[in-house]
Each structure stands twice: as C-alpha cells, then as structure tokens.
Amino acid sequence: MAKIELPDGSILEAADGTTVQDIAERIGAGLAKAAVAGRVNGRLVDLSSAVNGRVKLSIITDKDEEGLEIMRHSCAHVMAEAICSIWPDAKLVYGPTVRDGFYYDIDLDEAIRPEDFERIEQKMSEIAGADKPMERIELSRTKALERVADDSYKIDNINRADGDVISFYSHGAGFEDLCRGPHVPSTGRVGNFKVMSVAGAYWHGDASEKMLQRVYGTTWRTKKELDDYLAMLEEAKKRDHRVLGKQLDLFSFHEEGPGFAFLHANGMIIWNEIIDFWRSVHEKYGYVEIKTPVILNEELWHKSGHWENYKENMYFTNVDGVNYAVKPMNCPGGLLVYKSRKHSYREFPMRVAELGLVHRNEASGQMHGLVRVRQFTQDDAHIFCTPKQIESEVVGVIELTMELYKAFGFVDYHIELSTKPDKHIGSDEIWEISTDALAKALEHKGIEYKINAGDGAFYGPKIDFHIEDCLKRSWQLGTIQLDFSMPERFELVYTDKDNTEKVPVMIHRAILGSLERFMGILIEHYGGNMPLWLAPEQMRVLPISEKSNDYARKLHGRLKDVGLRCGLDASDEKIGAKVARAHSDKAGYMLIVGPKEADSETVGVRRRASRDTKSYKIDEFISKVKCEIADKNVDLSL
RNA sequence: GCCGAUGUAGCUCAAUGGUAGAGCACAGCUUUCGUAAAGCUGAGGUUGAGGGUUCGACUCCCUCCAUCGGCUCCA
Secondary structure, eight states: OEEEEOTTSOEEEEOTTEEHHHHHHHHOHHHHHHEEEEEETTEEEOTTOEEOSEEEEEEEETTSHHHHHHHHHHHHHHHHHHHHHHOTTOEEEEOOEETTEEEEEEEOSSOOOGGGHHHHHHHHHHHHHHTOBEEEEEEEHHHHHHHTTTOHHHHHHHHHSOSSEEEEEEESTTOEEEOOOOOOSBGGGSOEEEEEEEEEEEGGGOTTSOEEEEEEEEEESSHHHHHHHHHHHHHHHHHOHHHHHHHTTOEEOOTTSTTOOEEOHHHHHHHHHHHHHHHHHHHHTTOEEOOOOSEEEHHHHHHHTHHHHHGGGOEEEEETTEEEEEOSOSHHHHHHHHHTSOOBGGGOSEEEEEEEEEEOOOOTTOOBTTTBOSEEEEEEEEEEEOGGGHHHHHHHHHHHHHHHHHHTTOOOOEEEEEOOOSSOOSOHHHHHHHHHHHHHHHHHTTOOOEEETTOSBTTBOEEEEEEEOTTSOEEEEEEEEEESHHHHHTTOOEEOTTSOEEOOEEEEEEEEEEHHHHHHHHHHHTTTOOOTTTOSSOEEEEESSGGGHHHHHHHHHHHHHTTOOEEEOOSSSOHHHHHHHHHHTTOSEEEEEOHHHHHHTEEEEEETTOOOEEEEEHHHHHHHHHHHHHTTOSSOOO
C-alpha cells in the first residue's frame, strides 16, 4: 500500500503501482485535467509513473513554472518530430528549454530557412492535433547503446548521462528520442507554439566541432500568452539602443569603421554628463586621474604578457621601422606612470583612474551596436596597495560600484566571480590567494554571487557585474581584477616600513566597464527617455503660433542662460504637431506658450509621456527643474 | 571567425526580368492655429561594392563588404 503525502499535509492511501495520473484524478477532475507531471519526493516524474511506498507527491500543472518548462521541453520534441518528418536525414542532437522557449540542435546538411517555419509549424499542429501519447521506455545502459548504435550523437549523450537506466520517449509509432524526461502525457498538451528562428551552433559549444543547426521555438499555455510574448518582443525592439540611437540622433556606425562608434552631438551630451558625474564620485572615493597613450612600443606588450595571451585581439602598426601596438588595455601604461618615480607604503592605497581609449579587434559577427565594439573607453583604474589592504580596497570598489549604478537607476544586476583560465600567467598559489581574497570581500559585503569557472583575465581572477539589455541578453559592465603578476613582471616596488623594497598588489577595476556599452544599456534601460540630468534636450519651447514667437525666443534665451538644455520649435506647424514631435524626440518638458502665457510671464509645462499641462511662473519652473537635475531624479516630476 | 538572413531616397518600407515608388524628414509657398502630426509644390537614387548571365537585372548567379539573429569569444 502506498501512503502519499500531499502538499497540504494530508495522506492519501492507494495501492502500490497507482500512477500519478490516478492520484490526480482522485484529488479532483480539474486538477487531473490540468496536470502535466508529478513531483515525487522532490523528483519530477511523468503522470504515467507509478507510486510505491511512503512518498511525498505534488501534482505539477501547466500553471507551475516547472509545468511550463516540461511543456516547452515536450514541444521541442514535437518540433523535432516535425523536422524529422520533413527532412528524414535530420539527426537530433540536443533539445533543451531556454528562457521563454526551447531549441533543438539538429545535424542536417540542407539549411533550414525561415520560409520553412510555417511548414514546420503545420506539421507540429498535425502532431499535436493527433494527441499521441508520449511514452517512456527505460533500458539498461547497454541496451540503450545498442538501440542507438548508428547514431553517434545519441551514443555521446548516453555516455554523458548519469545512472544505469537510460530513458527514451516515443510519440506513438514513428518517433522516438533519447531523453531524461519528464514529458507531458500526450502531444496535444504542448501549448500554443511558434518556431522563432534558426542559427548555427557548434556541437558541445566548441568552435572546433561541427556546426549544427539550432532551431528556436517558443510555446505558451494560451494563445493570449503567446501573443503577449510576441507583442513584448515587438515593444522591446523599440527600446533597442541601436534604433533609439538613430531616432534620437545619438550615434551612428559606418562601413568605413565597423565596430567604431561615431558619437553625435546629442550622444556627447549624455557621454559628458556621465563622465562629469563619474569624476565627482571618484574624487570623493580618493582617486586621482591620469591619461596614457593609445599607441605604445610592441616590446611593452611582450613584457606584459599581452603578446602571448591577447595578440589575436590587438591592432599593430609600424612607424619608421619600429613596431607599435594599439593598446587593448590601459594597465601597462599605468604601470609606466607608477614606475616614473619611487613610492612609499605611506602613499598606499594609491587609486589611479584613467578613462582609457582601448581597441580590441573583435572577430566580425560579434559586433552589436554600442555594447560590443572594437574601440571603447574604459572607466579604468589601478589600485596599488599592500596585500593587507586588498580586502578593504575591494570592498571600497564594490561600494563605489553600487553608488554609481544606483545613481543611474540600475538595481537589477548579478555578480560573478571568475577563476583561473587555461591561458594565464602566475603560479597556482597566487591564483588561489587572490581568488580567495575576492570571495572574502564579496562575503564580507553579504553579496550573492555565482562562480564562473575558468573565465578570469589571464593575469588574475575577477569579480564581474552583469546587466541585461532590452532583449534579456546579459552584458558585463564593471569588473574588479586582482593582479599579482603584472607588478612583478614590471618590477614595481614600494619602500615598506622596514625600509625594504616590496612588490605592490595591483587591482584593476572598471565600474561602468565600457562607456559605450554603458551608454547603450542606459538608453535601453530608459527606452530613450533619459532622466533630466542626462537628457540631451531637457525641455523645448513650443509657441502656439508665430504671434508668440517673440515671447518664446525670450523664454528660450532665458532658460539657456541659466544653463538648461532647451530647444525651440518656431516652425510653422500647429501646436498639436509640435507636441507630437517633441514627444517622439523625447524632450523632457514641453513648454507651451501663447498670448495667455506672454501676458502673465508664465509657461504651460507639459511633461514627456503625460497629457497634463500645468502653468508655472518662469522662475518657479527654473528652480524646480534645477532641483530635479541636481538630485538626478530618475522620473520627471510635476 | 562559423551558420543563416538582410542590404532600394536622411529614416521606415513598396516595386517577382521590361521607364525605381510611397509615408515621414528636407526646401519653397499657403495657413497663424491652444496640447500626440494642416494643405500645395519641389528636390532627393550608378538599388551596399565588383563581376557574370540576358536584347534588357533592384529582381537570376558568383565574389567581397556591412548589418541583423544565433554560436564561439568578450567590456
């Protein structure tokens, strides 16, 4: 007799071998209908699986996160069957769920094209419509290997799987795939799906392996959820910084310099505001600022280890028979500055910042608007300190990072600790000490983080701050890297208390990371509606008609005189058109003036993204927006 | 770099082998208007570049460049 404990604590008795489906039916017909799988003692299982002995059981429905994921995984199988029925030569490799959907990696010589998606979807609808049972077959490892003997991908998957029992799932006759499961009970339960895209993907994510075709799909519980998801993607596209950069005249890219951003006048306003603020915060945190050359003798890069570890990403040039490299990082230059005179422990910690322009020759196909470019400005700094000061310095950088991010309105980010990569300099012992130091600093601040094994810089481990763009792609902004090797290579020293020369520890850090990337993410974060302190056009004066142009010019001049970024639309358009244009240009405030305002020395103020207008005395409005700018308010007030 | 797609006016997009077009933006004129786009006229193009097929190519083929979606790599 099975004793089944349900989530509410009640116990249900049933004969051993009763299926999860049977139990769901005993609990209620509605639940049984909604059920997609069960959780037995914490493990997800099919509805058809049997329950024995004393167990804890909960029924998973498609309303549960896990239920949705199971549905998506099953949908991947249905898509796989559809693809195999259209292209019998297709070999299935691996088909997991991802955020908002799933994909299936397929080995097939003929390219699957977007035009084929409809055909695939039709076939999927047929399979779903047939509502074929998805049945689990369990075999021993040996038997399983025999069953897939002519499929090298499946053999590989079995060899990578744990345990002695290998499972397959079939959809009625004609389709079977190696899979851990669980799955929905039948192909009719895979939701409202759509084939989204196809792209190449290396087998095992290894660039030296064969490139497979990865077909992406999505599926949702209801048609409405699918439509909402597709609408959300459309909305996200409007927030794309590449789209907004064009629309708001912030920056451009040109074939003459792929990966090199051209910042326009509007973009430069945002850029300069970011930097002004950045400088003020760094001053508060005890930093000084330097600037080092963009091109330096190639020898320097041999010494730093960049030649050996980073050459593929570097630009080189030759002047008068001398080889030079364009800097991909600022550290070697910073080290030369350090070496330009003697240093004492009394100076430590020395926090030396540099807004350094670096070039990295990224392979084509990796560029992405402002967030992945070949030339960018790092808000870099190198902190020289004693080993004892490491933890407090790292803590200080973390605090500085949080303060800066917060001012820009970023609260959603995640942190990773990256450890020793294959390509590296320095001994294992040094790597261990420095990795521990970073971990300790994070733990000291009570910060959650994820370990990113093998992803450190070649000279040391690092803490990275990551943030997502409008399409939920994650990008690294800030980084804190500990480095014991570079100071040694460059024979950096300081005179310690005991009058001996010692090698300092160096911390590389960037907070915004790349100013270009940061700006891109910032634009998307605000959908182009920048907070007033960053907005290229903080306000625009809109005269009702030409009759009010004089007053409008007077007001415009006054606002510019007090240092506000104010535009003027004295065009021949009607006021409605001027308002519409100001909205699409994302001016912060619209200042509407007609005869009424001219007579009373006032201004009708309308906030971006709002339909209300309020009347203000001019001075009153000025002091209000001045406060808003000084406070770096994220939302426009009124 | 790899797989696939795309490239037409400043921008967004039409034109399926037979004279390259629209909306917005731009210029001129009309209009002088009270809160999300007034009207007329005009200008604007070696259709990403180069080669090929053809009587004829935006359209078909090849090479290259750039961009987009992924993979790999990375701030």
